[in-house]
Amino acid sequence: MIVNERAINALVIAGLVGLPLWALVMDEPFTITLVTRAVILALAAAGLNIILGFGGMVSFGHAVFFGIGGYTMGILAYHAQTYTALDLGAFTTGGTKSMPLIWLAAMGLSAIVALFIGLLSLRTSGVYFIMITLAFGQMFYYFAISWAQYGGEDGLSIYVRNDFPGLNTLQPIQFFAICFALLCIVLFVKARLTASPFGLALNAARQSGARVETAGLSPLRLKLLAFVISGAITGLAGALFADLNRFVSPSMFSWQLSGELIVLIIIGGVGRLMGPVIGACVYVALEHVLGGITEFWHVYLGLILLSIVLFARGGLIGLLTGKEGAHV
Amino acid sequence: MPSLLIIEQILNGLQFGVMLFLMAAGLTLIFGVMGLINLAHGSLYMVGAFAAAAVAGATGSFFLGLVAALVAAAFAGAIVEIVVIRRLYKAAHLDQVLATFALILIFSEGTRWVFGSFPLFLDIPDAISGPVTLPGGIEYPLYRLVLIGIGLAVAVGLWALIERTRIGIQIRAGENDREMIAALGIDISKLYTLVFALGAALAGLAGALVGAIQSVQVGMGEPVLILAFVVIVIGGIGSIRGAFVGALLVGLTDTLGGVFLPELFKLFMEAGAAQRSGSAIASMGIYILMGLVLVWRPTGLFGARA
Amino acid sequence: MSEPLLETRTLVKSFGALKATDNVSIDLRPGEIHAVIGPNGAGKSTLIEQICGGLVPDAGQVFLEGRDVSAWRTQARARAGLARTFQISALCMEDSVLENALLGAIGAMGASWRFWSGALTRPELRERAEAALERVGLEDEHDTQCASLSHGERRQLEVGMALTLAPRVLVMDEPMAGIGAGGSKKLTELLDSLRETAPILLVEHDMDAVFALADRISVLVYGKVIATGSAQEIRTSRAVREAYLGQEA
Secondary structure, eight states: OOOOHHHHHHHHHHHHHHHHHHHHHHTTHHHHHHHHHHHHHHHHHHHHIIIIIIIIOOOSSHHHHHHHHHHHHHHHHHHHHHTTOEOOOOEOOOOBBHHHHHHHHHHHHHHHHHHHHHHTTTTSSHHHHHHHHHHHHHHHHHHHHHHGTTTTOOOEEEOOOOOBBTBOOOSHHHHHHHHHHHHHHHHHHHHHHHHHHHHHHHHHHOOOOHHHOOOOOHHHHHHHHHHHHHHHHHHHHHHHHHHHEEEEOOGOHHHHHHHHHHHHHHHHOTOTTHHHHHHHHHHHHHHHHHHHHOOHHHHHHHHHHHHHHHHOTHHHHHHHHHHOOOOO | OOEEEEEEEHHHHHHHHHHHHHHHHHHHHHHHOOOOOTTHHEHHHHHHHHHHHHHHHHHHHHHHHHHHHHHHHHHHHHHHHHEEEEGGSOOOOHHHHHHHHHHHHHHHHHHHHHOOOOOOOOOGGGGGEEEEEEEETTTEEHHHHHHHHHHHHHHHHHOOOOOHHHHHHHHHHHHHHHHHHHHHOOHHHHHHHHHHHHHHHHHHHHHHHHHHSSSHHHHHHHHHHHHHHHHHHHOOOOOOOOOOOOHHHHHEEEEEEEHHHHHHHHTSSSHHHHHHHHHHHHHHHHHHHHHHHHHTTOOOOSOOOO | OOOEEEEEEEEEEEEETEEEEEEEEEOOTOOOOEEEEETTTTTTTHHHHHHHHSSOOOOEEEEEEEEEEEOOOOOHHHHTTEEEEESSSSOOOOOHHHHHHHHHHHHHHHOOOOSSTTTTOHHHHHHHHHHHHTTTTTTTOTTTBGGGGOOOHHHHHHHHHHHTTTSSEEEOOTTTTOOOOOHHHHHHHHHHTTTTTTTTTOOOOOOOHHHHOOSEEEEEEEEEEEEEOHHHHHOOHHHHHHHHHHHOO
């Protein structure tokens, strides 16, 4: 079966818009929440795909940024809702419930942490890189668990969803609209980035580091910048995810989550713009459908994943369009 | 700080370290010989622990439990190698990561399916439970000493296997030159299955031994697996000696940091805050150690120079 | 005599007991092709890596247009006009010919920190890449994926990518390796036409090509330069004969 990739992309976007609208009419808020969840996971995976698909860096620790985004939201909102001061050394703030501010903080913090993790882990490559990013993820996980001030192992609940100027974020469809708009913006930016000179150089760095150096460019700097951008986007997704659940916990830092983000990309197809989106939709649908049938749905997820790796290298898009994705 | 406590904590660190070594040795061997990164190594640890708990529970014999752990983990390892892993040797790291991640899902949920979500318990036999008095008057659990002994014995045994036997020669040849070993007429796929099963058996043994002092439950393998990754990143991937040194370093850093950092912080902070920040930093201690080693030597202490 | 564009002074590099480069001083002057020949294991690749920045010499310096670049990284030397081609083609196989050529243009024009405009649509990058491809005869292969190029065409693209850097100096590591007689003739003509664009330091095994192209030849044996001179001088050199044919010659 050979289908045009553009047609699939258009169909997915149409479905992502149509399903929540249908759910709105049918008054099924849970479906809207489900689609919002898929959109946010797609955003997180889209961030990861910048380095995994285009840069060839298999980060098994991207939950770090998801968690940082989540905790940024949690901590800022916690101080705002308890009217306590947050002492940041240089200055003190009362926290905030404003989404745009929270997003900025989440992306900024994720970018800074990504810079440090990237500087250390990009000194290595291949298996070392995988293991080191995994270990950094675990470091943040244990730190969050021992961080008693913000709930430790139990996490942190936020009573009311944060505000966005002019919208009522408590309405599922309005919150969905915010998340969907952000996803579209990120995908558009990513498409431009991929086609830009930077994107071309990054793609070349994945295939041949020596060649890139010989062209007068530093593969390390290209990869580091991609890592930082990638971390910031996944951080943004983390802040949204925390807002969706009105809850953050150390599990946002867990290695399982890092693994699942990679899985989303693989299901959709590595190095494709819409790969993470399709992957996230399929993943959430599987979780919902299989999870409804059996408590042990991860067994089936594992079997599906195994078959994709062994038999369908290009992911679902690759299967449908008959083209393999980028080689990592 | 009483010196007795220090010695006790050093022994705890050693015990933790040698158990990490059992995990890390298999991982590093599998990577060194086959070039495979195996995330499912933690599942084999879990298989060993569950097999030991089930058999020891049914027969009442801890020793039979240990045998069952070795056999079950080695068997599971061999099956997994033949069915899945051997298709991945030439694959990209990403594929290896994904396929072995899928194996974790299957193993974990499969075990939950069979044994349920409640933890099992594995009792230490009376003969090696209870405290002993060490020279200097330190009371220390005998079982933990036994663990240190077993860990060191396995380390020596592995060294002898690799340095002194025909199999060891083949393994070393496999690490250096994959084409050569095939050219020598050695059945490479059999060797790979054997190495994988050996690594699995070590992981299973560790799972059973540690299962007796913690609880046996689904998901017990992955935290240990990630620590074992830290160990081999520090020691240098593919190096057994590096795995040993790295494991002891990690075991001691983690144990001693958790006890002494809060104490250290109390010297210049108020007690509650010192406890909190001390244990928070201690929880990151081994990762900081890893970071420092990487800055100093990107391929680990005993890794091949890039 | 004009100033050399590229010069090594008493380069030394050892691997354990093996002296791979032993006091090598060679230079490259404007408008010439200077070939470096020598038996396998003579240290030719080690020498190239030290010139291009892939290996750090134990002692000695590398000068590019009179500047000491010994401590510079590969990418800095490339930006300063030192372009190289690889013995085993290091192209981005998944990308098209034009995209590969664009990579060089991006590096040369410092465009890698442009994130918004399309790489294929920026006229100044595209003109430079297209000009280089035309120079090496690949103007009809813009959209061909590298992986489906013939061996000879890959060599041409290697040279084309070096040209996108607007090089002051070209260093080529066995450009003729592995291509047939027809391709070799075509590439020889191409290199011949390049010497006025930038002088070439040519490491090559193909003696026909070397004697057809080189203005000067240096012979490297066991890490040492045993002779430097014109093709005629090298042909008749006693030291070279001994090195290649053994004592009895």
